[in-house]
Amino acid sequence: MHLRPRTSASTGKEPDPATGAHLSISDLRVEFADHAPAGGTPPVDGLDLTVRSGRIVALVGESGSGKSLTAHAVTGLLPAGAHITAGRITLDDEDLAGCSAGRMNHIRGNQVAMLFQQPKASLDPTATVRSQVVEPLWLRHGLSRRQARARAEELLHDVGIADPDRVADSYAHQLSGGMAQRVMIASALAGDPGLLIADEPTTALDVTVQAQILALLRRKQRERGLSVLLITHDLGIVASLADRVAVMYAGHIVEESTTQELFTDPQHPYTRALLRASLLRSEDGRLFAIEGSTAQSRGLDHGCRFRPRCPVAEELGISHACEDTEPTLHTCGADHSSRCWASPSPDRMVSA
Amino acid sequence: MALSSPALPRQHAGRLVQGLRFARGRHWTLRIGAVVFAAVLVTLLLTPWIAPYDPAAQDLNNRLASFSSAHWLGTDQLGRDLLSRLMYGGRFSVSIAAVTLLASAVIGTLIGAVSARRGGLLDEILMRTVDLLIAVPDVIVALLLIAVFGTGYGTLIAALTAVGWTPFARLMRGLTLEINAKGYIEAAETLGCSKSFIIFRHVVPNALRPMLAVGFLRFGHKLITVGGLSFLGLGVQPPDSDWGAMLLDAQPYMERMPMLVVLPGAAIFLTALSVTMIGQGADSARPRRRTGSSQKTAPPTTRGTTS
Numbered sequence: 001m002h003l004r005p006r007t008s009a010s011t012g013k014e015p016d017p018a019t020g021a022h023l024s025i026s027d028l029r030v031e032f033a034d035h036a037p038a039g040g041t042p043p044v045d046g047l048d049l050t051v052r053s054g055r056i057v058a059l060v061g062e063s064g065s066g067k068s069l070t071a072h073a074v075t076g077l078l079p080a081g082a083h084i085t086a087g088r089i090t091l092d093d094e095d096l097a098g099c100s101a102g103r104m105n106h107i108r109g110n111q112v113a114m115l116f117q118q119p120k121a122s123l124d125p126t127a128t129v130r131s132q133v134v135e136p137l138w139l140r141h142g143l144s145r146r147q148a149r150a151r152a153e154e155l156l157h158d159v160g161i162a163d164p165d166r167v168a169d170s171y172a173h174q175l176s177g178g179m180a181q182r183v184m185i186a187s188a189l190a191g192d193p194g195l196l197i198a199d200e201p202t203t204a205l206d207v208t209v210q211a212q213i214l215a216l217l218r219r220k221q222r223e224r225g226l227s228v229l230l231i232t233h234d235l236g237i238v239a240s241l242a243d244r245v246a247v248m249y250a251g252h253i254v255e256e257s258t259t260q261e262l263f264t265d266p267q268h269p270y271t272r273a274l275l276r277a278s279l280l281r282s283e284d285g286r287l288f289a290i291e292g293s294t295a296q297s298r299g300l301d302h303g304c305r306f307r308p309r310c311p312v313a314e315e316l317g318i319s320h321a322c323e324d325t326e327p328t329l330h331t332c333g334a335d336h337s338s339r340c341w342a343s344p345s346p347d348r349m350v351s352a
Numbered sequence: 353m354a355l356s357s358p359a360l361p362r363q364h365a366g367r368l369v370q371g372l373r374f375a376r377g378r379h380w381t382l383r384i385g386a387v388v389f390a391a392v393l394v395t396l397l398l399t400p401w402i403a404p405y406d407p408a409a410q411d412l413n414n415r416l417a418s419f420s421s422a423h424w425l426g427t428d429q430l431g432r433d434l435l436s437r438l439m440y441g442g443r444f445s446v447s448i449a450a451v452t453l454l455a456s457a458v459i460g461t462l463i464g465a466v467s468a469r470r471g472g473l474l475d476e477i478l479m480r481t482v483d484l485l486i487a488v489p490d491v492i493v494a495l496l497l498i499a500v501f502g503t504g505y506g507t508l509i510a511a512l513t514a515v516g517w518t519p520f521a522r523l524m525r526g527l528t529l530e531i532n533a534k535g536y537i538e539a540a541e542t543l544g545c546s547k548s549f550i551i552f553r554h555v556v557p558n559a560l561r562p563m564l565a566v567g568f569l570r571f572g573h574k575l576i577t578v579g580g581l582s583f584l585g586l587g588v589q590p591p592d593s594d595w596g597a598m599l600l601d602a603q604p605y606m607e608r609m610p611m612l613v614v615l616p617g618a619a620i621f622l623t624a625l626s627v628t629m630i631g632q633g634a635d636s637a638r639p640r641r642r643t644g645s646s647q648k649t650a651p652p653t654t655r656g657t658t659s
Contacts (some may be wrong), residue, residue, distance in 0.1 A: 075542050080471075110546030121535030126557035136543050176609065187543060261650075 009231045013245040021090070022227040023051040023074065023112075023195055028087035030069050030078065040296060041305065044069050047087070048329065049229075051195065054230040056061040057223060058238040058259070060274070061248035064294045067231045069186070070248075071197045075114055091195065109140065111187035119181035119202040123172035128154075130168040133187045140191065155186040160216055178209035183217065189220065199231045203315075214241055239263060247271045250297040253329060255338040267338035271313040276344040298327050302326065304341070362606065380645035388626035395443045407440040408591055416609045425628035427643040428598075428612055429605050435600060438619055446623065448572040448587075452512040456574075459513065459565050460520020461559070467521065468528035479525065482518045490515045490577060508587055510614050513579060516570070523566055530540045530557020534558075561634075568631025573626030579620050595620050 030044035044066040051057045056263040059067050072078045074089055076096065089096040092111060099107065100270040106261075116122045124132060130152060136146035156164035160181040181201060188196060198217065217239060221228055223335060230242055238245055238259065245262045247255040247270065255268040266272045276288040292309040304310070304322040321341045332343040392450070404424070411431035412414040418426050464547070467478040483494070490512075497511035531537060540550050581587040582596025593601065595616040602612035 077538065077541055105544050105546070107544070108542050112542075114539075114542040116535060116539060122539035124554050124558065127553065131538075131553070136540075136545050136549070139546070140544065184539065189541075191544065202529060207373050251608040254652075264509075 012092075021050050022055075022092065023049075023229065024088075024090045025049040025070070025074070026088050026090075028073060028089065029085045030073055030082055032081050033083060033086045041251050041263060041300065042085070044073065047248070047252050049253060049256075051227045051229050053194075053227055054225045055220075055243045056230055056241055057232045057244045057245050057246060058232060058242035059248055060233060060235070060238055061295060062274075062290075063104070066251045067138045067248055068199055071114065071199050071229065071231055073282040074197060075108055075112060077108075088187055090111075108190040109191050109193065112195045113191065113193040113196065115181070115184055115198040115201040117194065117203050118176055118250070119184050119201075119204065120172055120175070122184050125172050128169055128171055129175070129183050131170070133183065133190060136187070136190065152186075152190075155190055156169055157182065159183075159186045159189075159220070161186075161210055163248075164204070174179070176209075177205050178213060181205065181209075181213050184330070185213075185216065185220065188276055189224070192224075193226075195227045195229065197231070200233070201230075202237065203232075203234070212238075217241070233309075236277065247274065250294055252305075254306065254339045255257065256329070257333075261333070261336050265333070265336075265345040267332050267336065268306075268340045269310050269342070270306050271338075273311075291317045312340070316340065316342055354647055357654065370552060379633045381629040381635070381636075384449050385629025385631075385633060388622060389630060390519075392442070392446070392623050394500065394627065396446055399439040399443060403436040403439045404570040405436040407437045409441065414470060415606075416605060416612075419607075425539060425615060426604070426609070426611055428609075434612070434615060437593070440592075441594045441598050441616065442619060442623070444588050444592060445575060445582075445596065445620070448509060448512075448578050448594070449571060452516055452578070453567060453571055453574050454568075455509065455518035457520050457537045459523045460517035460522075460561060461556065463517065464521040464524025464526075465528045467554050467558075468525045468532065469551060469555070475525075482522050485515060485518045486522075491580060491650070494577070494581060495584075495586065498581070503586055503589055505588075507646070508578070508581065512574065516574065519566065519570065520563065524559060524563060527562060528555050531555050531558050550615070565631050565634050568627055570636060571627040575624045575627075576622055 001262060003127050008036070025146065026048050027045055028047040029042055031042040040287070046072060047066070049057070049059070049070070051252055059068040059070065064174045069078065069082065072083055073117075074091070076099070078084070084097055087097075091107065094107075096104070096107070130149070133155065134148045138145060141148075141149060152165040152168060156167055161167050161179070161182055167175070167179065167183070175183065201217065202213050205213060214237060216275075217228070220226065242259050245255075245257060246253050246257050247262075255262065255266065257267075262271065263275070273290045274290070277290060281294075290309060296308040297305040300307070303324060304313075304327055307313060307319075307322045309350050310322065313322045316338065318341055325338050327341050329337050329339045330343070332338045362439065409432060411427065413431065414423075415429055415431045416425055416427065417431070420426070423433050423435070423487060424562070425501055428434055428437065444626045463478055467475045494511040498507055500506045501511075537550065537554055540554055545553070578587060579596030579599070580592065582594050583600045585597075585600060588594040588597050592596070598616040599613060602609075606613050
């Protein structure tokens with residue numbers, strides 16, 4: 001895995017920001033009903049995110065930052081007790097928050113599909129691959145049994161499975177992790193969705209298999225012009241795959257930019273700390289750790305959420321600004337935005 | 353142990369050892385239960401062809417006879433052949449118990465699965481109904497239903513099913529809640545699979561093992577309930593009779609001819625026990641892990657032998 005950012009120029013021209021949005025999330029808030037009055041910030045609070053058509057956007061952040069909840073909010077499958085309490089999610093110009101359950105069920109699989117962290121756990125141990133990849137197809141798209149079988153083998157072949165016939169008749173326990181993830185990719189692509197949400201798709205795989213799966217994802221994305229929301233905390237994957245990166249902290253985006261820009265000129269202190277914490281970056285061979293935990297940021301109801309762990313505020317002598325007012329996600333460069341008082345801002349002066 | 357030495361040639365002793373090994377090996381409860389129950393089933397299925405007499409044919413000159421070559425198990429108070437009556441009676445007892453059990457299991461499984469998948473008010477209503485039914489003994493409710501709707505096979509099966517589905521529903525609900533948390537359910541949901549597809553394709557197959565084990569364990573209970581109702585005169589009606597009705601008939605003659613009571617009782621006991629053993633064995637038996645589809649585990653040829 002190289003940490004060399006892909007240049008966004010390699011995939012062609014940037015689409016018009018106003019029209020190219022495939023998935024757009026604005027001011028999303030997800031709350032758990034049962035412990036709302038306890039105060040503090042909801043798990044997802046004021047999240048803005050755009051995935052443009054045919055692009056791979058990485059959503060990066062540590063555990064507990066709300067990445068997976070965001071993904072589940074898009075598919076409409078939030079865990080019990082969690083609800084979207086504010087904001088809009090727009091997919092293909094359709095507001096998902098206002099969708100009926102039936103419509104949402106149609107959207108899942110046909111317009112948005114999802115890959116999970118544990119491919120083997122995502123396969124039913126009592127069913128063959130064929131019955132998991134074929135039957136949904138057969139039921140949903142009105143294919144005959146025979147057509148569905150042929151289509152399933154084609155799909156399995158397309159994700160680099162050399163002997164689709166044998167794999168199709170296998171059970172989950174007979175497949176390796178990498179093979180299982182290939183099967184999951186095949187079944188996710190079966191409904192020909194435009195958006196693929198990949199929730200740490202390679203975390204459970206070993207490194208060589210990881211590279212194969214990432215290459216496969218990249219190939220499928222190019223072939224089909226898929227938009228991908230890639231959720232990960234592995235910056236190596238981000239660098240090799242993503243066009244854009246959104247860094248998430250304590251429920252909202254703290255920095256968003258092209259991969260190239262973010263890796264070469266990170267603006268938010270949290271992003272810088274994340275990059276320093278990457279093993280690939282460390283110069284002295286020791287791993288850098290960000291002090292504290294996200295839990296410290298949960299109780300804050302005003303000011304910057306990263307403040308308790310931030311090294312910059314003190315250094316620059318702006319800690320009162322950080323404590324008083326929460327910074328907005330503002331433009332701090334060409335195609336680059338950051339949520340920090342210390343980031344350069346064209347229209348706002350940081351008071352010292 | 354010299355007896356079970358593998359060097360011993362196939363002969364009488366070898367067969368005995370094989371038989372012992374069969375009874376003592378892995379899952380012996382499962383094996384013995386299966387053999388006994390299979391024997392009972394085959395006998396009952398073939399009854400019309402192999403039964404020595406018509407179960408209703410009376411021979412008043414030969415009442416309460418003991419074992420003989422003409423009547424292997426003797427005759428009852430009306431001179432009817434006991435063996436034939438046991439065989440025909442078993443057809444009623446076992447089939448009613450089996451049909452009731454199957455219906456209870458199917459209804460209970462569906463109600464449990466839907467209850468857990470839907471949740472909310474429906475779940476509350478269904479589970480409180482289960483609580484209510486479990487709080488009242490089965491036989492009492494069945495008696496009430498039979499009192500209202502009259503006797504007959506249909507009513508008997510319906511009454512027993514009406515009270516019999518509750519344990520299945522409760523177990524299935526618990527299993528479904530557990531399965532709901534699995535990755536493959538989430539994966540199926542994100543693929544946009546329908547609710548019924550998820551229940552039938554993913555939830556039910558994954559709950560099948562424990563459900564089957566409980567089903568087998570409940571069979572004995574059903575058999576005894578059917579026998580009990582017949583003994584009270586509310587089950588199978590004359591001229592037909594099942595094992596419970598045979599017990600009822602034989603009661604006045606118990607002291608003169610104890611076999612009249614012992615044999616139907618033993619038939620109920622053995623059948624119930626064999627099925628219970630199958631259930632227990634199946635519950636404790638874990639499928640052996642196989643790494644490839646073609647790879648089979650070698651038969652355990654050396655087990656129980658020491659050289």
